[in-house]
Amino acid sequence: ETGVTQSPTHLIKTRGQQVTLRCSSQSGHNTVSWYQQALGQGPQFIFQYYREEENGRGNFPPRFSGLQFPNYSSELNVNALELDDSALYLCASSLGAGPATEDFFGHGTRLTVV
């Protein structure tokens, strides 16, 4: 176990709704990254937060937004859900935001949009 926990495990939402996914980092880690993994694909980077500030963003529209809290836990918010947003959402924590740091992943949240 990596010590990274995500909630909820599964979620079903209707197109157009909004969703919030949560991630608790491994103890001592100050950086959180979020990834989207569509079925049969590799994970794709959404964004990263380092000490409560956004530190890099992938090719995702603004309706994907995030927060990191003082205890370094994090939220991923998605507005105006679309059917293509159905995926496994993975959170990873690391100690530091540098490229040489190792990421530790949670088990993910499976989001289904109907």
Add this chain to the structure above:
Amino acid sequence: KQEVTQIPAALSVPEGENLVLNCSFTDSAIYNLQWFRQDPGKGLTSLLLIQSSQREQTSGRLNASLDKSSGRSTLYIAASQPGDSATYLCAVVSYNTDKLIFGTGTRLQVFP
């Protein structure tokens, strides 16, 4: 733009075989390469992390090599077991993106 490719996409072998999974990347300017295991519907478990200055890493029955100049990495699994059945993903951190870029994975099934 960095692209990561994994071959084969799927593999089915009998127990006991030695396996080689392949990963290639288009831009050799990387900080590191990492191999992950993913069980169906689950998160990622890190198996091996190879820094750009290293040639290989070993953990138990797993050995990963890195040839940065040719843009290739291999994951060698010795004496495969049914419990090794999972999807194996490789990912690189490139100089120009600073974040993990994943391949689409190799789905491995080891049957008794």
